[in-house]
Amino acid sequence: MSIEEMQQNIIEEFTLFDDWSDRYQRIIEIGEEAAPLDEKYKTEENRVHGCQSRVWLHTEYKDGKIFYQADSDAAITRGLVTILVKVLSGHTPQEIAEAKLDFIDKIGLGKHLSPTRSNGFANMIKKMKQEAIRLSQ
Amino acid sequence: MQLYNSYQTSGQTAEPKPGQTIRPLFPFFRHNPDTVFLDSAATSLKPQSVIHAMLEYFEANSVNIHRGVYALSVKATEVYEQARQTIAEFVGAPSGSEVIYTRGTTEAINLLAYSLLKVRDELKDFFSAWQTGLGQGDVILISESEHHSNIVPWQMLASMTSAKVLFLPVKADGSLDYSPIYPKGSYHEAPVKVISLAGISNVSGVIHDLEPARAFAREKGAIFIIDGAQAVTHARFSLKNSGADFIAFSAHKMCGPTGIGALVGSRDVLSVMPPFMGGGDMIETVTTSGTTFNVPPYRFEAGTPAIGEVYGFAAAIRFLEQVGMAAIEEHERKLTLSALEMLQREQAIIYGPSLAQVQSGAIRKAGVLAFSLPGIHPHDIGTLLDELGIAIRTGHHCCQPLMSAWGIPAAARASLYLYNTEEDIEKLADGLRFVRKMFKKP
Numbered sequence: 001m002s003i004e005e006m007q008q009n010i011i012e013e014f015t016l017f018d019d020w021s022d023r024y025q026r027i028i029e030i031g032e033e034a035a036p037l038d039e040k041y042k043t044e045e046n047r048v049h050g051c052q053s054r055v056w057l058h059t060e061y062k063d064g065k066i067f068y069q070a071d072s073d074a075a076i077t078r079g080l081v082t083i084l085v086k087v088l089s090g091h092t093p094q095e096i097a098e099a100k101l102d103f104i105d106k107i108g109l110g111k112h113l114s115p116t117r118s119n120g121f122a123n124m125i126k127k128m129k130q131e132a133i134r135l136s137q
Numbered sequence: 138m139q140l141y142n143s144y145q146t147s148g149q150t151a152e153p154k155p156g157q158t159i160r161p162l163f164p165f166f167r168h169n170p171d172t173v174f175l176d177s178a179a180t181s182l183k184p185q186s187v188i189h190a191m192l193e194y195f196e197a198n199s200v201n202i203h204r205g206v207y208a209l210s211v212k213a214t215e216v217y218e219q220a221r222q223t224i225a226e227f228v229g230a231p232s233g234s235e236v237i238y239t240r241g242t243t244e245a246i247n248l249l250a251y252s253l254l255k256v257r258d259e260l261k262d263f264f265s266a267w268q269t270g271l272g273q274g275d276v277i278l279i280s281e282s283e284h285h286s287n288i289v290p291w292q293m294l295a296s297m298t299s300a301k302v303l304f305l306p307v308k309a310d311g312s313l314d315y316s317p318i319y320p321k322g323s324y325h326e327a328p329v330k331v332i333s334l335a336g337i338s339n340v341s342g343v344i345h346d347l348e349p350a351r352a353f354a355r356e357k358g359a360i361f362i363i364d365g366a367q368a369v370t371h372a373r374f375s376l377k378n379s380g381a382d383f384i385a386f387s388a389h390k391m392c393g394p395t396g397i398g399a400l401v402g403s404r405d406v407l408s409v410m411p412p413f414m415g416g417g418d419m420i421e422t423v424t425t426s427g428t429t430f431n432v433p434p435y436r437f438e439a440g441t442p443a444i445g446e447v448y449g450f451a452a453a454i455r456f457l458e459q460v461g462m463a464a465i466e467e468h469e470r471k472l473t474l475s476a477l478e479m480l481q482r483e484q485a486i487i488y489g490p491s492l493a494q495v496q497s498g499a500i501r502k503a504g505v506l507a508f509s510l511p512g513i514h515p516h517d518i519g520t521l522l523d524e525l526g527i528a529i530r531t532g533h534h535c536c537q538p539l540m541s542a543w544g545i546p547a548a549a550r551a552s553l554y555l556y557n558t559e560e561d562i563e564k565l566a567d568g569l570r571f572v573r574k575m576f577k578k579p
Contacts, residue, residue: 020524021524021571021575024520024521024524024575025575028575028576052516052519052531052532052547053514053516053517053546053547054546073514073546074514074515074516074517075513075514075517075576076516076517076520076521077514077516077517
């Protein structure tokens with residue numbers, strides 16, 4: 001499934017919810033369902049800065065594709081980074097670098113996750129793209 | 138002039154009282170009727186009279202000060218200089234000439250730190266520890282509960298002089314642990330030259346007992362500075378009674394505008410201190426071979442200042458004086474007790490003094506409440522409360538050493554001021570119950 005198709009799936013899933021609290025509930029669940037990041041990957045190098053909570057991103061490059069794992073000590077952030085990992089993992093560095101990620105606006109949470117917000121969501125995307133490029137070079 | 142006139146609306150009662158009845162004086166609530174604003178420790182809301190005073194300058198009198206011979210410039214200069222007197226009286230300083238305008242608390246502390254970098258023996262008649270300038274092994278004493286603004290400038294100064302910064306520990310209840318200096322602790326014999334402490338913590342809200350610090354500073358012949366960012370806003374503060382040599386504070390935390398604040402301190406001391414920045418207004422004469430500096434406070438005010446902001450600053454003080462600092466303190470005390478009761482009821486973890494400690498008067502506390510909910514990250518609390526229109530702050534609150542001392546990565550913080558009400562606290566309680574429900578916590 002392409003990055004775009006993954007995004008569409010997420011958007012479809014979230015349009016089922018009328019209520020913002022249900023959308024947050026689902027984000028929290030997505031975070032809970034994800035396997036926690038191995039403690040050995042929770043390093044300073046893997047920290048995503050600019051987030052109010054602690055966020056880690058571990059990236060691997062295998063057979064021309066990038067695989068991510070991420071974690072956060074805050075539940076909503078954990079859910080959001082898990083969604084990003086689902087959308088971007090398993091794609092080529094070029095696909096990831098060129099990806100236009102607009103699902104966050106379309107699931108009705110954009111106002112909380114704009115680049116000026118201190119949640120560091122934009123930093124997370126930036127780091128994912130940077131790591132993809134770095135590891136493939 | 139329509140905008141200007143629109144701010145002259147009525148509704149100003151003779152003696153505004155803290156609480157619900159004061160809210161119409163803050164246009165913010167007209168624009169954001171559904172917001173529960175609990176972040177005044179970050180910045181306070183501005184009353185109409187402050188906005189009006191700034192408009193008066195920007196619309197009717199926006200000329201430069203000090204150098205103009207014309208009437209408008211003279212008038213602006215008068216307002217600007219008169220404001221120093223208003224500020225001095227507000228913090229219990231002898232005269233307006235002891236008031237240096239800065240951009241805020243942060244700049245005030247940086248100003249002191251940079252001036253002290255250049256001091257050699259100029260201060261020896263005032264402070265026995267300052268026979269020489271700051272050097273190898275000299276100590277700047279602060280505490281773990283300081284805001285980064287009262288840590289980083291000192292660390293920078295220390296790195297430039299090989300002096301060192303020592304930290305008084307903070308207790309779990311937020312109060313300062315004076316055991317390293319009092320009566321004879323491990324720091325007691327240290328060559329302390331500067332002591333700089335916050336009057337009120339921006340995280341725990343503790344109104345610190347600074348008397349042991351003052352006594353230690355006198356014993357050591359050290360300079361004693363109070364970071365007054367919170368201390369001057371929540372209760373009546375007197376520089377004279379505090380025994381401090383300097384106090385730094387910001388207008389925007391006391392109903393005034395951003396971008397203006399003050400450093401207040403002894404004129405005699407200031408008159409021997411080297412300038413911080415060079416430029417216009419701070420000089421006496423400039424020739425191609427050098428410059429002689431103006432007297433304080435002007436020596437420390439290079440460049441055209443924030444004139445309109447000074448209009449607003451003075452208006453903020455007039456507003457607070459009209460309400461009365463005693464009334465504000467009493468209002469906050471009641472709300473703080475309600476908020477602590479509520480947090481306890483909602484099973485929150487309270488960082489800082491307990492309800493019992495505040496009730497008994499064992500620890501005095503202003504309306505700044507740091508808390509968390511068991512098993513829920515403060516950032517999640519803040520994000521969900523925001524959806525409900527409740528503005529609190531989450532994170533480290535520019536106090537990372539305090540967070541480390543308490544062993545927590547972050548905290549949620551609700552802070553109260555004269556326009557907050559019992560209803561705000563109930564709404565926060567509803568919000569916290571909602572957050573717990575979202576996380577399926579009982």
